[in-house]
Amino acid sequence: MALLTPIRTRPRMDRRSTVWHIDWILVLGVVALSSIGALLIWSATHGRESLTEGNPNFFLLRHALNFAIGLILAVGAAVTDPRRLRLLTPVLYAAAIVGLILVLVPGVGAVINGSRSWIQLPWMSVQPSEFAKLAVIVGMALLIAEKGETDRNETARTIDIAQAVAIAAIPVVLVLLQPDLGTVMVLGSIVFGIIAVSGVPKRWMLGLVTxxxxxxxxxIKLQILKEYQLKRFLNFANPEQDLQGSGYNVNQARIAIGNGGIFGQGLFHGSQTQNAFVPEQHTDFVFTVAGEELGLIGAGGIILLFALILFRGLRIAINARDAFGRLVATGVVCWFAFQAFENIGMTLGIMPVTGLPLPFVSYGGSSMFAGLLAIGLLQNIHLRSHTF
Known part of the structure; x- marks a missing residue:
């Protein structure tokens, strides 16, 4: 299969205001998700003094600040010249690798929730694996696209795909050593998606699954995964086996979502949420706040917003003017799609608990920055497809 081709040929538009050509539906979808996330985070944390240190608005304000900084990064990515983006790709990839190595160094990397995934700075914590997702996307896309442009091949060759997989393999190994199985799964979905649209034989898909x-x-055999991670998978297979231990989070999450019914108990009024029964509710399990306090309608609205963002991302991929843009947009869509499905799925008990945040909704600076940078790249590709 050839690299994604436009569903129709559009006449190029005159270069007018860049603002005029922005995909505003995509922007509004992201803003809506982040705004809902701010309310959910506020509700989950305003009454927990152990987290807020006496300031009930602490996480609300930090979430808003993270979004503002991420928005600046997104604008920068959107307006950067495409040729410069290609030149910056090796720099981004190298920086991500250095970050992933540093977190494994004792005294530099910080262990949070059992995983050495963080670099603790005086003013914030940085999670390099979030930026590694972006680095893998642009790194693979650049190599495959430039090989095709150089050799004038419409589809990628086997050697090109092998090199692209090697680019992804280094971050995957480093993330696995933390160990952060959730991010490895996301990286796997990104690699699978990019290769699927690159035009290689189907045996590559089977090879990736294998x-x-x-x-x-x-x-598992080499005991790279920690005991608590293995217990999470065992609990996924048998949810009732350890409700007070490894299955506690999922059990409480189910209760919270079940309490919401159709219309929810009302913002700031969820019994499970306000009594802090669900651990990590402002980060990994933020969707349970929506389920309990906003009900099926509110939680369903979040899912629809994600569907809207993914749809706009696919349109951008289909109408991109070059292979690099199509592959980058495809990788971003695969990233958001899998991570949202995994996060929401683990709160419902249909996916194992992996500690992945819900993009744009969960609290977290690194996740917000990386996600909005990805949105900026989508806008950059979209703008190029509508201007000279």
Whole structure:
């Protein structure tokens, strides 16, 4: 299959105001998700003095600040010249690798929730694996696209795909050593999506699935995964086996969502949420706040907003003017799609608990910055497809 081709040929538009050509539907979808996330985070944290240190608005304000900084990063990515973006790709990839190595260094990397995934700075914590997702996307896209442009091939060759997989393999190994299985799964979905639209034979898809199974098996056999991570998978297979231990989070999450019914108990009035029964509710389990306090309608609205963002991302991929843009947009869509599905799925008990945040909704600076940078790249690709 050839790299995604436009569904129709559009006449190029005159270069007028850049603002006129922005995909505002995509922007509004992201702003809406972040705004809902701010309310959910506020509700989950305003009464927990152990988290807020006496300031009930602490996480609300930090979430808003993270979004503002991320918005600046998104604008920068959107207006950057495409040629400069290509030149910056190796720099971004190298920086991500350095960050992933640093978190493994004792005294530099900080252990949070059992995983050495953070670099603790005086004013904030940085999670390099979030930026590694972006680095893998642009790194693979650049290599495959430039090989195709150089050789004038419409589809990627086997050697090109092998090199692209090697680019992704280094971050995957480093993230697995933390260990952060959730991010490895996201990276796997990104690699699978990019290769799927690059035009290689189907045997590559089978090979990637096989490699995923082998990596998972070796991680268990070599005891790379920690005991609590293995228990999460065992609990996923048998949810009732340890409700007060490894299954506690999921059990409380189900109760919270079940309490919401159709219309919810009302913002700031959820019994599970306000009594802090659900751990990590402002980060990994923020969707349970929506389920309990906003009900099926509110939680369904979040899912629809994600569907809108993914739809706009796919349109941008289909109408991109070059292979690099199509592959980057495809990688971003695969990232958001899998991570949103995994996060929401683990709160409902249909996916194992992996500690992945819900993009734009969960509290977290690194996640917000990386996600909005990805949105900026989508806008950059969109703008190029509508101007000279």
């Amino acid at each position: 490699a995923g199974v082998v990596i998972t098996t070796l991680s």
